[in-house]
Amino acid sequence: MHVSSMSLLPSCSWLAIVLISLLLISRPGTVAGDGQPPSKPIVTPITRDPSTSLYTIPVKNGIPLVLDLAGSLVWSTCQQQGHRTIPCKSSACKVANRNRPASCASAANGGNADDPHCACTTYPYNPVSGHCGNGDLTVVPLAANATDGKRPLFPVSFNALGSCAPDGLLESLPSGAAGVAGLSRLPLSLPSQVASKLKVAKQFALCLPSGDGGQTGAAVFGGGPFQLMANWPPPSDLAEELRRGSLPLVKNPKNKGAYYFRVHGIAVNEELVPLAPGALDLDARSGRGGVVFSTVTPYTTLRSDIFNALIAAFDRATSRIPRRKPPPPNNLCFEASGFSWNALGPGVAIIDLMLDNQRNWSLPGVSSLVQVSGDTLCFAFQNMGSPASEAPDAPAIIFGTHQMVNNLVQFDLEKNTFGFSGLLNGRRTQCGRFDFNMGTS
Numbered sequence: 001m002h003v004s005s006m007s008l009l010p011s012c013s014w015l016a017i018v019l020i021s022l023l024l025i026s027r028p029g030t031v032a033g034d035g036q037p038p039s040k041p042i043v044t045p046i047t048r049d050p051s052t053s054l055y056t057i058p059v060k061n062g063i064p065l066v067l068d069l070a071g072s073l074v075w076s077t078c079q080q081q082g083h084r085t086i087p088c089k090s091s092a093c094k095v096a097n098r099n100r101p102a103s104c105a106s107a108a109n110g111g112n113a114d115d116p117h118c119a120c121t122t123y124p125y126n127p128v129s130g131h132c133g134n135g136d137l138t139v140v141p142l143a144a145n146a147t148d149g150k151r152p153l154f155p156v157s158f159n160a161l162g163s164c165a166p167d168g169l170l171e172s173l174p175s176g177a178a179g180v181a182g183l184s185r186l187p188l189s190l191p192s193q194v195a196s197k198l199k200v201a202k203q204f205a206l207c208l209p210s211g212d213g214g215q216t217g218a219a220v221f222g223g224g225p226f227q228l229m230a231n232w233p234p235p236s237d238l239a240e241e242l243r244r245g246s247l248p249l250v251k252n253p254k255n256k257g258a259y260y261f262r263v264h265g266i267a268v269n270e271e272l273v274p275l276a277p278g279a280l281d282l283d284a285r286s287g288r289g290g291v292v293f294s295t296v297t298p299y300t301t302l303r304s305d306i307f308n309a310l311i312a313a314f315d316r317a318t319s320r321i322p323r324r325k326p327p328p329p330n331n332l333c334f335e336a337s338g339f340s341w342n343a344l345g346p347g348v349a350i351i352d353l354m355l356d357n358q359r360n361w362s363l364p365g366v367s368s369l370v371q372v373s374g375d376t377l378c379f380a381f382q383n384m385g386s387p388a389s390e391a392p393d394a395p396a397i398i399f400g401t402h403q404m405v406n407n408l409v410q411f412d413l414e415k416n417t418f419g420f421s422g423l424l425n426g427r428r429t430q431c432g433r434f435d436f437n438m439g440t441s
Contacts, residue, residue, distance in 0.1 A: 039198070039199055039200060040146040040147060040148070040153065040156075040198075040200070040222070040224070041146070041147055041149070041200050041201070041220050041221060041222030041223055041224040042144040042145060042146055042147060042156055042194065042198065042200075042220070042221050042222060043144060043145055043146075043147035043152055043218055043219065043220045043221075043434075044057045044058065044059055044144040044145070044218070044219050044221075045057065045058065045216040045217070045218060045219075045434075045436060046067070046206065046207070046208060046209060046216060046217035046218060046219050046431075047064065047209075047211075047216050047217075048208070048209055048210070048211030048217075049174035049175075049177075050211060051174065051175070052128070052172070052173070052174050053298040053401065053402075054066050054067075054128070054173065054174055054177075054295075054296060055067045055208055055217075055295055055401065056174060056177055057181060057219055059142045059143060059144055059181060059190070060076055060140065060141070060142060060143075060178055060179070061141060061142075061143055062143070063076075063176075063177075063178045064174065064176060064177045064178065065177065065178060065179050065180055065181035066127075066128075066173055066174065066177050066179070066180045066181065066296070067180075067181055067183060067206070067219075067295040067296075068127045068180050068181065068182050068183060068184075068295060068296055069183045069184065069258070069259055069293050069294060069295045069296075070127065070182075070183075070184055070255070070257055070258040070259075070292075070294065070296075071125070071127060071180050071181065071182025071183060071184055071189065071257070072099050072100075072125075072182050072184050072186040072188060072189060072257050073096065073122065073124055073125075073162060073163050073180075073182045073188055073189070074140055074142075074160055074161075074162035074163070074179070074180070074181050074182055074188070074189075074190055074193070075122075075124035075135070075162055075163040075164070075165045075169075075179045075180055075182075076140065076162065076163075076164070076165060076178040076179030076180075077164070077165055077166070077167050077169075077170065077178055077179060078135065078136070078138060078164035078165070083136065083138045083139075083164060084138050084139045085119035085120065085136045085137070085138060086119065086120045086136070086137040086138065086139075086161070087118065087119070087120060088115070088118035088119065088120050088121075089118075090120060092120070092137065092161055092188075093120035093122075093137055095187050095188060096120065096122045096137050096161070096163070096188055097120075097122065097123070098186075099186055099256055099257060100123050100125075100132075101123075101125045101132065103125070103130060103131070103132045104123035104125055104132035119136050119137075120136065120137040121134050121135070121136065121137070122134070122135060122136070122137045122163035122164075123163075124163045124164075124165040124169060124179070124180070125180075126169050126170075126171065126172065126173070126180070127180065127296045128171075128172040128173060128296055129169075129171050129172045131168075131169060131171065132169075133165045133166045133168070133169040134166075135163050135164030135165045135166065136163070136164045137161060137162075137163055137164075138161075138162060138163070138164050139159050139160070139161065139162075140159065140160050140161070140162035141157065141158075141159055142157065142158055142159070142160050142190075143155060143156065143157040143158075144156055144221075145438070147220060147224070148224070148225065148439070149220065149224045149225025149226050149227050149237065149239065150225070150227045150235075150435060150439065151434075151435045151436065151437055151438065151439040152436060152437075152438050152439065153438070153439050153440065154438075156198070158194075158197045158198065159197075160190070160193040160194075160197065161188055161193065162179075162188075165179055182257075183204065183295070183411075184257030184258065184259075185256065185257050185258075185259070185413050186256065186257040189257070190204075190221070191203070191204040191221055191411070191413060192413065194221040194222055195221075195222065195413075198222060200221070200222030200223060200224075201222055201223030201224070201412075201414070202412070202413040202414045203221075203222065203223040203410065203411065203412045203413065203414070204219065204220065204221045204222070204410070204411055205218075205219065205220045205226050205239060205242075205408060205409065205410040205411070206219050206295070206404075206408075206409050206410075206411075207219070207226075207228075207406075207407070207408045207409075207424075207431035207434065208295075208401055208404050208405050208406070208407070208431055209405065209406070209430070209431045209432045210405050210406060210430070210431075210432070212432075213432075215430075215431075215432030216432060216434075216436070217431035217432060217434070218431065218434035218436075220239075223239070224239065225237040225239050225240065226238050226239035226408060226410075227434075228408075228424065228429045228430070228431070228433045228434055229429065229433040229434070229435055230427065230428050230429040230433065231428060232428060233427075233428075235429075238408050238421055239408075239410060241419075241421075242408065242410045242419025242420065242421060243410070243412070243419060245359070245419055246410075246412065246415070246417035246418060246419040247261065247262075247355055247356050247357060247359065247417060247418060247419065248261075248262070248356060248416060248417055249261055249411075249416045249417060249418055250262055250282055250290060251284075251416070252282060252284070252287050252290060252292075253284055253287065254286070254287025254393055255287055255292075255393070258292050258293075259292065259293045259411060259418065260282055260290045260291060260292045260293075260395075261291055261292075261293070261355070261399075261418060262282075262290075262291070262355065262356050263280045263291045263353050263354065263355060263396075263397065264280070264354045264355070264356075265280070265354040266280075266306075266310060266351065266352070266353060266354065267351070267352040267354065267360075268310070268313040268314050268317050268349050268350075268351055268352075269317045269349035269350065270350075270352070271313070271317075273309050273310055273313045274309055274313075275305075275306060275309055276305065279303075279305060279306055279396060280306070280396045280397070281396075282396075286392060286393070287392070287393045288391075288392055288393055288394055288395075289394075289395065289396045290395055290396055290397075291353075291395065291396055291397040291398075291399055292395045292397070292398055292399065293399050293404075293409070293418075294398045294399060294400055294401070295401055295404075297398045297399075297400035297401065298400055298401055298402055299370070299380050299381060299382045299400045299401075299402045299403075300380070300381050300382070300397060300398065300399050300400040300402065300403045301381070301382040301383070301384050301397070301398045301400060302381060302382070302383065302384060302396070302397050302398075303384050303389045303394060303395070303396050303397070304383055304384055304385060304386065304389040305389070306396055306397065307381065307382075307383040307384065308383075310351070310381065311331060311332055311379060311381070314332065314349065314351070314368070314379060315332060317348075317349035318334065318348060318349060321334045321335070321338040321339065321348075322334065322335040322337075322338045323335070324375070324376045324378075326378060327372060327376075327378075329382065330372065330378040330379065331378075331379060331383065332378065332379040333372070333376050333377065333378040333379070334369070334376070334377045334378070335375060335376070335377075336371065336374070336375050336376060336377050337375065339365065339377070343425050343426060343428075344364035344365060344366055344423060344425055344426060345364055345365035345366025345367070345369065345425075346365035346366070346369055346377060347365060348364070348365040348368065348369065350362050350363065350364050350368075351363040351367075351368050361420060361422070362422065362423070363403055364423060366406075366423065366425065367380070367402065367403050367405070367423060368380055368381075370402060380402050380403070382400075384398075405431070406423055406424045406425055406430045406431050407420055407421050407422065407423060407424065407431075408420070408421040408424065408431070409421075
């Protein structure tokens, strides 16, 4: 009688073969850090909070953190006891305390390094309230999904360095948010740590949703493709298009983490807005001026001299549209019925920001106006006012989220560049059309 050689194997060897086979055909590992990490970018949904107009991502084990493009740290509230601490003498402690906001100044500089048991203290900053707290530098468990740029593929979890924060620092943040995800250029920001931990590109892309109908946008960390569902034309890789047309970011030595970009002028209805020479320029010595991206400023906010010139030009260009009394804090409002409508919103004079390489960031009606009631549309820009406009470090323009909605904006921290898609409505898609149904790797 013939006996298969397989049947002669000891039972423990047979079990080992089965286990190895299962490992070979199973999905890639989902834990990154100590072992070989996944080399795919990660994706997480972006949600707009209607009460605060702030944007969050659920990366702290499903708990939302507020997106802050200028934030240097990932911070959240912690349990009083039981969290891991980092020594004062560590290089991580020095990095965490290197670029604190001015309101977070402290002589302690992370703690008493002469004490061998000293735990590193960090100074988390709330970008909405402007308040600063203090807490331990700790290890924060984070989670998202690996992606091919089209859909999520499998869960990925990893540890990052972050700061504990007192509960009081959550003031002005969305209900349920546990802290802030800093997205700056600095070493302990979320994009920097994702790149380091997961061995992916030091890039990230944000697609902020309008929030209408509960739609979620998408954030991709680690480079790679980015594709949105569309009926026609067929979906294409927006990220590669943005990389080919990328523009330089500008560094502000007084605000090293923030993302500044160069604007040479502003036009309304293709007519140049009269501004003083150098009004938009960044003074590298003082840190004053320039144009900076912000995910915690709901409407683009302009220094008073620039705002006054822009609203006067827009007022002239829309002189035939019936006005409405502007409810505070709005300055210029219109009857909604006075506009024709198209895929880009109300038909109105387009505002163009004139960028490098003869590129324009065009802001049609859906970006330049906001509907404050059923019959009223208002100018969707704010006056920085006084004394903010006179501050020694005041930007010329803070480019806010209303003007970023339904644009894919991509940042490359290695090449110091950014790319933008322009309003996706013109491509018959929007940020709410990322396919979050789990795919296969």
